[in-house]
Amino acid sequence: MSRFSSRRRIETGIRQADTILDGGLLPSSATLLRGSPGTGKTIFGLHFLAAGVRSEDQGLYINLGEPTAYLRDTAESFGLDIGPVDFLTLSPTGEEFRADQTYDLFQSGETENPSLVENIRDEVETLAPDRVVIDPITELRYITMDEHQFRTQVLALLDFLKGQGATVLLTSQAADSVPDDDLQFLVDTVISLDHNQRRRTLDVSKFRGSSAQRGPHTVTITDDGMRVWPRLVPDDHEREFSLEKLSSGVPELDSLLRGGLTTGTVTFLSGPTGVGKTTTSLQFMKEAAGRGQRSVLYSFEESRSTMLERAEAVNIPVKEMIERGTLHIEEISPDALTIDEFTHYLRQEVEDRGSEIIMIDGVSGYERALRGTGGDATQHLIKIGRYLRNMGVTGVVTNEVHQITGEFRATEQQMSHLADNIVVLRHVEYRGELRKVIGVLKMRTSDYENWLRELQITEHGLTVGEPMSDLRGILTGTPTWTDDE
Template structure:
């Protein structure tokens, strides 16, 4: 079944990302369960569901057993909403006689009376309003009134059949405060969506959702990140790269530095990914900027996601090297976004990248760096999977991606915090090495899937005019270890350019 099949028979939730996960929304005239701990966003999603129905001219009903009407309207106001008159809020409160100890019947449990009266009030409200959509908040109250699993199941089945006879799409909320192990509604409901909230050791809480069940329908499985922001819930469906295949002409892209292009065997292929690997200060960001400038010179737009460096410092530092990134941003040719890994979930980040590529035809993407991206991930394995899907998606859109990774250490044996070298199509390795009492820099290409590349090691410098790359270092051995041995002649020493002027880190 295709993702778009039957969309006319579905009620949208009012949340584009959730409708995407549900392959168009909720099949009408069925009962659904939305469950999650308090604070996970159930009420906000429920209100968006009813507001979408109201926008279509449908009558809707919010039956609340746990929150007052005033609290619901305050929630709506906090998102900048004014509840439409077609949204009826019914605040279900047990009759005072059932709360008066002097009038309680001793031969019956008070819960028997309360459950029956509660059900009658629900039916009366439905008959009075005749809604197309209903939210019932929350099942925990009904579960407590029922007392036993048998009575609770019978009560839910009675509600389900009543709503089905009246052709109503029902969203039941459960805050999981009564019995987390009770799966009664799971078996009765047509679909079940669970909301979760995670509290990392540092940073803002992370929210994610999962469709546990959707009877007879395709849906996007797995966990999907979501946020609660002013204006409602935003869901970021898990990226599946295989769903986004496009055709484009593969061609070689040049950096603007002939020596770098020669080292790469003529350039980097369009629609591929390049990993720039090296210790701090070797100029990883600057190499990525070089490709950004080359893309803009070709008339393309580029985007940089900066995790580790403050944008003001980046603009100032690159301006001293002759690159006016701020001016390119002001002209709309370059998009730069500062990313706070402590506040941004991986799903939201992938959504941002996808939106720019789809809506603004961006063809060069820089992620600087994966060290910062990793900070947004709970586990390294999850990071690798996220990066894999993101790179595959960008490659299929004809976008060229540049990733930077800062290795631990400066010289000698160094390790990266996460190994994604097998994911990248090209791996560029930057190194420090010591020669004749000076710290120098070397660049080499250790992997390139599409075509041949030089197996040489070249020295490079960073000065007032930006990057300068020299000839191959034929006269040195052990450069990648950081402490090389000079085995060449004096002419090799002169050709390597070790006597160049002042250098700046990048």
């Protein structure tokens, strides 16, 4: 827990944003919310004020951009209650700027027209708001005489608002042509919103007096409003656990693994299509279910219905396991989730539902589904592995190699270093018959059997034969008997 966590916080009203901010914004502070048009700054501000309504805080929206009616309609479309919030409209099209009024920020000795600052001061002194949004503060830059006057008066305005006990949120139309570095120096907190073709992000670059989770973090905007999906930082998650062996329930397979898979390790099952990687993985889950343990399978390459049908055909009762809550299968299609969304749901399974086995079925499908949604998918797989190890969860990953026979490869994505254990499955042809073999290439936490064994998958289930000690060249795909002569 952070040393700042005990300090009182002001909720942003955005799901998971307060998690990133170590509980929320600090009271009587000023936050700069920066980003290009369309990144969600106004929606963020509406969430912030709606959260104040729920906590019975007085809210004030100082509007220098969109009309008040538009803002209220926007809030309503997202289901945000801002009814009690007061609006001070100071945009050129607002009531404050009729033809007989000037659009000056400050009252000078040469004019008697009211200034923006006086309007704001009068409204704040009348309402005594707890939360203030100024959207966008950068509009004031265009109506000041120079940059020095702009900075001086913004600082004075912030000091006044904070002195009145208000927590202030300023929005900035950040762009290369209009830098806002000066504003970043004036505030206590800087939150940046960004948006590319596939992903919105939020990053906290400054948080005076508090800690914040490192970003960038994924942001989504739906009919329910804005939500933040915190980036997975494995080192922030750890718990004590005891090392145990996870049996497959097949004695010969357990013999290969010297008792089974060790909890808190990540195992790659590598082989070509149709060799039995998913079925072998489900065998471990079937055995775990018998002990009341929960497993989760994330399928990136096969439909849930097909998997259920195939598993039932080989005597793995996945439907019964699902009904009992010892197995959950989640089919994930391309572009359905960002990496941060996926790791959030994975963490929920581990931390909230107590899942003890996490399976990622299909590395290639995983990469295709999550490519471009928040960094390199392979690097995130490394983070997922570290997280599972820290939490004592057994990870299982199926990895397809495209050569059915021929030159042996453990993986084609050069991922073998990510795994604690590598179990290889191969098709082999002998005397015109296609067979399957299984063996262990690597185990970090224990010894393992060096032999290859024949693997059979029938309607009665998975069986593993005796060591194939009389065959040579199995990994080439075309083995020979030692007694052929």
